[in-house]
Amino acid sequence: MKKISYILVLLLSVGAFAQSNETMTTDTIVSPILAKKNEVKVDVLNGIAFGKLGISFERFLNKDFSVGITGMMFNKKSKTDDFLTDDTRTLIDYQVIPYVRYALSKSASSLYYLEGFVNINGGEYKELTTLNNGAADYVVITKKDYNDVALGGSVGYKLYFKESFVLDLTVGIGKNLFKENSPSTVARLGINLGYRF
Missing domain, CATH: 1.20.5 (Single alpha-helices involved in coiled-coils or other helix-helix interfaces)
Structure with missing residues (x-):
């Protein structure tokens, strides 16, 4: 026994x-994807729909966390001509968005993520002043500049092709913190195409 x-x-x-x-x-x-630590992307959605140039750089710290920065410049000429007469109160000229991402999925080639970001943004706002010339009231519209900082969060999805090319979808929102005349919220929307190396 x-x-x-x-x-x-x-x-x-x-x-x-x-x-x-x-x-x-x-x-x-x-995974060969995880061995590559850098990624550059261009925002196709904002470029086509809104005339914004958006470029991002992302650095992967490990398989779960990454940090990055997005810069967005707006085509002012297309909007400035109508700004004083349209219903828009603010016109954003630029955004600089540093962010941190956490991967929710364990797959390297297809993953969901959460993102926390800071959005440094600036542009113009309309100020309406009512004046009286003795006979009647009239409104004067003046343009003024603003700069603000927003904190926000996003969710997103990444899909890799051939271990280097990426499709990155992002949806989120942030709240401006300091200026009364800046937009109260800023959207974080993007369909990005990029390359990981």
């Missing part, structure tokens, strides 16, 4: 060692 017990313990030990060894080897296989 002792011999059977020893043989059983020996077989169980070998089986347990084989399983742990197998787990270690599969966990150490690194």
Whole structure:
């Protein structure tokens, strides 16, 4: 009976060692995507729909976390001509958006993520002043500049093709913190195409 017990313990030990060894080897296989630590992207949605030039750089710290920055410049000429007469109260000229992302999915080629961001934005706002010339009231519209900082959050999805090309979808919102005349909220929307290297 002792011999059977020893043989059983020996077989169980070998089986347990084989399983742990197998787990270690599969966990150490690194995806070629994860080996690439940098990514550059161009925002196609904002470029086509709103005439905004958006470029992003993202640095991957590990398989879960990354940091990045997005810069957005707006085509002022298309909006400035109508700004004083349309219903828009503010006109954003630029946005600089540093961000931190956390991957919710464990797959390297297709993943969802959460993002926290700071949006440094500036532009123009309309100020309406009512004056009286003695006979009637009239309104004078003047343009003034603003600069503000917003904090916000986003969710997104990334899909990689051929281990280097990426489609990145982002949806989020932030709240401006300091200026009364800046937009109260700023949207974070994007369909980005990029390259990971």
